[in-house]
Amino acid sequence: MNPLQAEFFTRLGLYAEREFLSPDLCAAVRAEMRSAEGAPATVAEGHEGRAVDEAYRKTKLAEVSAETAAQIGAALETVLPALAQHFDRELVGMQPPQFLLYREGNFFRPHRDDSEKSDAPGFVRQRSVSAVVFLNGAAPEEAGGYSGGSLTFYGLMDDSADGRSVGLPIRSETGLLVAFPSELLHAVSAITAGERYTVVTWFFEDATLSEPEGPETASAAPSAG
Numbered sequence: 001m002n003p004l005q006a007e008f009f010t011r012l013g014l015y016a017e018r019e020f021l022s023p024d025l026c027a028a029v030r031a032e033m034r035s036a037e038g039a040p041a042t043v044a045e046g047h048e049g050r051a052v053d054e055a056y057r058k059t060k061l062a063e064v065s066a067e068t069a070a071q072i073g074a075a076l077e078t079v080l081p082a083l084a085q086h087f088d089r090e091l092v093g094m095q096p097p098q099f100l101l102y103r104e105g106n107f108f109r110p111h112r113d114d115s116e117k118s119d120a121p122g123f124v125r126q127r128s129v130s131a132v133v134f135l136n137g138a139a140p141e142e143a144g145g146y147s148g149g150s151l152t153f154y155g156l157m158d159d160s161a162d163g164r165s166v167g168l169p170i171r172s173e174t175g176l177l178v179a180f181p182s183e184l185l186h187a188v189s190a191i192t193a194g195e196r197y198t199v200v201t202w203f204f205e206d207a208t209l210s211e212p213e214g215p216e217t218a219s220a221a222p223s224a225g
Contacts, residue, residue: 036062
């Protein structure tokens with residue numbers, strides 16, 4: 001299926017805001033991420049689940065400067081009231097943003113950002129609303145664009161013929177913010193050309209589940225896309 005415009009997803013209950021970040025700011029963050037140190041992003045099913053599983057997820061977590069992280073974090077915090085109203089959830093805070101770089105062949109299989117497992121880290125169980133900001137778009141003919149790498153949502157519509165969940169990919173645009181319930185199943189298809197840059201974060205309702213997030217816990221957390 002070809003990627004669908006953001007308006008299609010807002011009609012299904014998701015939140016989208018075009019030009020949330022300016023093109024110039026997106027370009028500056030992409031350049032920093034491209035040259036930054038980083039490590040493979042990992043997946044945590046429980047406290048002990050810190051190992052990289054490249055059959056499930058393959059992407060890079062870029063370590064940007066504290067100034068850049070603070071600037072993007074401050075911008076994301078401004079949308080909390082709108083998300084609380086849109087999703088009718090009592091959001092009280094936001095986890096530190098992550099900066100994800102997908103290169104050719106990178107992907108993330110279908111997953112949820114939260115967990116109800118008792119042994120899952122508190123910061124994973126805490127998540128209520130996930131947010132993704134695209135720093136570039138799926139436009140391989142444009143400078144800085146890429147192909148593949150579609151953020152795809154499942155469970156928004158059901159196939160009436162067999163009851164299976166239909167995967168709906170969203171069309172990425174530079175600066176676009178999309179937010180969705182953290183329990184919603186989603187995936188990132190493999191990049192076929194270029195590099196895909198995103199910022200992801202999670203808004204929460206229950207601050208009591210929070211755990212200190214240093215580099216290890218932040219990189220170990222399942223992320224939105």
